Amino acid sequence: MAKSKQKNARAHAAGAPPEPPLPPEFKTLAVDDEPAPPKRRATAESMATRQRDISVSEFFTKNRHLLGFDNPAKALLTTVKEAVDNSLDACEEAGILPELYVEIRETSAAQLAQVKPGAGKGGKGGKASEAEAAVGPGPASRFRVIVEDNGPGIVKAQIPKIFAKLLYGSKFHRLKQSRGQQGIGISAAGLYGQLTTGKPVLITSKTGKGRPAFQIQLRIDTKHNQPDVVGDTTVEWPKEHGTRVEIELVAAYRGGRTGVQEYLEQTVVANPHLALTYVNPKGERAEFPRVTSELPREAQEIKPHPHGVELGMLHTMLSDSEGKTVKQVLVDDFSRISPAVAAEVCRIAKMNVSTPAEKVVGDDLERLHKALGLVKVMAPSATAVVPIGESLLIAGLKRRYQKAEFYISMTRPPSVYRGNPFVVEAGLAFGGDLPVDEPADIMRFANRVPLQYQPKACAISESVYLTNWRGYEVQQPKGGLPVAPMAIAVHLASVWVPFTSEAKEAVAHYDELLREMKLAVQECGRKLAAHIRARAHLERDAKRRSMFEKYIPEVAQSISDILGVPKDKAEQSFYAALPNFVRFTDEGPANGGNGGGGAPPGAAAAKTPAAKTLAAKPAPDPTPPPPIKGKPKARAGKRGEQLSLTE
């Protein structure tokens, strides 16, 4: 158990471009490897008595921060997030327009699980203390999280493994853009619930019309990391298909930037195709109907690109090659490597092309790795990356900020970061009922998932800070966030999102990423500036108009007093002349224009610039239309050629 965990952890870490230092827990889990003291303190035999399996609950408690259960408030967010992300991924993969129901119900005041004999098979020590350890600091109470989707459902046999076995999933093994990646999320949430409340996870799932809906109660056997089915019934479920997850846990409900509400609202922005119903602990119901029935194009799975592969990953690929030569592995298992390129790689690595792959170890392995980084190859295919798209991002923003006066978005062309294709897009809502004198709201998204923690450490925030907003008619304290009635969304879509830490809370600062982010944000800024200027122009004209209108009655009165003509008549003459002198559009001054009233009415004119800006925005997505049912792989290559990038 311990060994497999270490291996998994390493494998996971291996894929991450910035090799994260292993947390000290990993080192101390199995062995006490203190520096050798001058005096023997223990023998191998005595030490052997202390070497044993580690229970997942113990592992969980010690690595809480990596999994997003640092404290009760975050535990609630993580639980919702894992469930929602899973649902969305499942719906999209199945080609179903997602329709989600999320409810958080407060079940009782803070109360940790009582010691129940036999409740958990792994519970050797006191259950209560284990529960306390799992909760983390902060005030807490007990909640029931319910997430229900209309996804494809899960076959009954898989349900226990998916929800009650840590490190089990479909997404970990492939290079494909998706929300969840670790395969630990939802089962960790279930484990957390179990540890804190003693309650099993309740899963209801149905895979199709006419099929039965299974309702399964699950526990995790924390000793063996195995699911333990404690209840199994068939229920009536009006839904055609879908999955419902219920987890009871000790947590804290909070509002604000890191709250569940914020997460869902941001999710709504990044997923315009999602229909969401949310019931908060107060019983308040919020509905977000979908604004598009267009599903995101399915992301293509790609093979590792030679420039992005890590040493550990390369080693695994080679050793798993089952008798292939190095050249064969390179050609088969990498993208963009032709036989000629493979030969070139081997030449640079001073290696025979027909060397059996398993035999490449040690210095050879390192040389090969270096050679892969040096060789000239095409950039990876961009089909693996699916952005939200400009018009849909605007639709998403409109869903959250319904009363803003201006929306703009920008999707950058695909680009490459260390062999990983990525796309950055930015969107912006401005004005209306957004707060005027507060720093702009920044929404950070990685593969459509909102990032709510550690904004200061994130490259996305950095791209907003680094933009000179003053150039875009927006206030900005030195080195600070722009202060304006504004919300900015930045989305990074990538096969591999480089996070600063395993907690996956902030995107790492890589030049290629930051550059694209800045370009996207700046483009939105430029369009915003044009809008603000147009608006200022209109305001100026309105001010002018009101100024003339203020004095017309006075002048009319004077003229009436002098000439004895009716005041109304005199006023009318001036009002009739007014449109000749107040500019309603960008056209030149109407100075000296003859004949009354040629200009359009003010109200209609006031709308023009905003509408124009929106219309001027390039509508089509730079990404190809959703491809292909049937044989994505067959086409992938060709499509990739068309979309090939320059690195």
Add this chain to the structure above:
Amino acid sequence: MAAKKTATKTAKKQSDTVATAGSSKSASPSSSQRASQKKSAVDANTLSKIEKLARQTLGEATKGNNPALDIRTRTLSNVSFNEKKKIIELGDRTQSREFFNTGMVRKFMQTMLVASKCKNLIDEGKTVSIRQMYYLSKHNLPGSNENTFEDQNESDPIIEDLEVGIDALREELHLFATRKGSVVGRMVIDDSGDRIDLARMGRGGWSIPSIVEPEVLKFVEYKADFILFVEKDAVFTRLNEDGFWRKNNCILMTSMGQATRGARRLLQRISQELKIPIYVLVDNDPWGLYIYSVLKQGSINLAYESMRMAVPGVRFLGMSAFDYDKFKLTPAVQIKLKQEDVTRAEQMKAYPWFKDKKWQREIQGLLDNKFKMEVDGFLTKSISFITEEYIPKKLRDKDYLQ
């Protein structure tokens, strides 16, 4: 300019005193008749000018054009010194005051408002001070916290604008400026039916009204040899008490600082009709010189009225910068020149009407002295040194500038 400011400040006080003086005089029945009598050709002419302005404004607006009023600009750059006539004249450069112009619309409204109030005054045969005109036309603009006029500094220039804009004099608009100034001396006048002997005005003198046109003010008897105009009331009182005008058979006048329109017009009329010389006694500082300059050739601001106000022949009796040595004054009379005095003196040196060599010498003398002097400074010599020594000697020696 500064004079006008002072005028504004004291305006209220002034109009009060005038009111009392008027009421004491109104014992005579003629004052009320004056109004109806005065509804003359002049008034009809002024009315038609105001109506023309209103009609043109309305006409342009009706045509969809921008109503505008051409106002000759009253700045240094638009005045010129007429070498022949020796007066400052307003140039032809005009500024168009437009209604549909955010920078001008308020002033346009104000001009029309004042015009309508002036028509009202003419219709009713009444005359008000410019401060009263301010109150007459001040009211809140409906639906705002803005008034048609916020203070008199705003309305005074509008009145001047209207004067030049429709080419009507202030008096013709039934407005009078603040009155300042007194006159005593060998002369009998008729002020709208009241006969006044200026030799019997006691210590205060006769206060000079704003309107001194021949229709209302006539010179009945005059035997003075000259007029002495002094800048300061204190000097006037000193000379009056010493009986200067009796001994020297002259008229004594003051305007308490910068000369008002009434005082200047009166001086011009006396100069033209009596054909006697006018001497001016002001302090030896740039300000005093400027008072003299305005009397002589007009001011920049009222350049459009120079023709009927300037007295090119007026003589500068003193104080001269060179009087310090001539009369052996002591350092006790010295007041250090301030930077602003120096700047002002330099400016005046550059005016075309001070280009004459003797004026350059005089102003340079002031600058070289590095101090200024007040006429009152002669009291360092003795109480009546001015009356008994200074002025007689200056007159005797013909020690004046022109």
